[in-house]
Amino acid sequence: GNSVTQMEGPVTLSEEAFLTINCTYTATGYPSLFWYVQYPGEGLQLLLKATKADDKGSNKGFEATYRKETTSFHLEKGSVQVSDSAVYFCALLQGGKLIFGQGTELSVKP
């Protein structure tokens, strides 16, 4: 069945460091791919999306590219801030159903 696998957390970085959170998926066909973010005490928010192969989603300095050949959708940011501390979820949408990875907690230290 369809599934999403994310790198294990927690990830701890210093401010202004480069961030990569790996995400790979298993699905039939061509699902849409998403990154959601959950800030402490808040609900899930859509961070970025890509609906077809080679699309690049971007928002708030974060980017992710839909790689069909490697079934991946890695999240990157060139310079993280303390305010980026949150839990990040990779997800795929297929058949109207969102399937989430287990989440990766990011902690950014000043």
Add this chain to the structure above:
Amino acid sequence: EAGVAQSPRYKIIEKRQSVAFWCNPISGHATLYWYQQILGQGPKLLIQFQNNGVVDDSQLPKDRFSAERLKGVDSTLKIQPAKLEDSAVYLCASSLSGPLSYEQYFGPGTRLTVT
């Protein structure tokens, strides 16, 4: 625009008791979802409504969980009787129908603790 509203935000009950959660989606959103998020895991879809009809409830434990959306707007999720393993955050989300329906908007969730 008001977001997805959920209540209560927190609930503590003993096992074998019953509990109900309420969700009011964004105005005009025809599709409503209930997810269960166990600590350390991603959200898992329990049930999806399109207007007042059930689209997918394949992962809803129907022996103890029930949900309704009688007028196609707000929804209630009930657990009766609760078990310890039901401790989780219950998230409600909504989306438009049609080509824009891939974007789901989530409420703040209800954190349930079963003791």
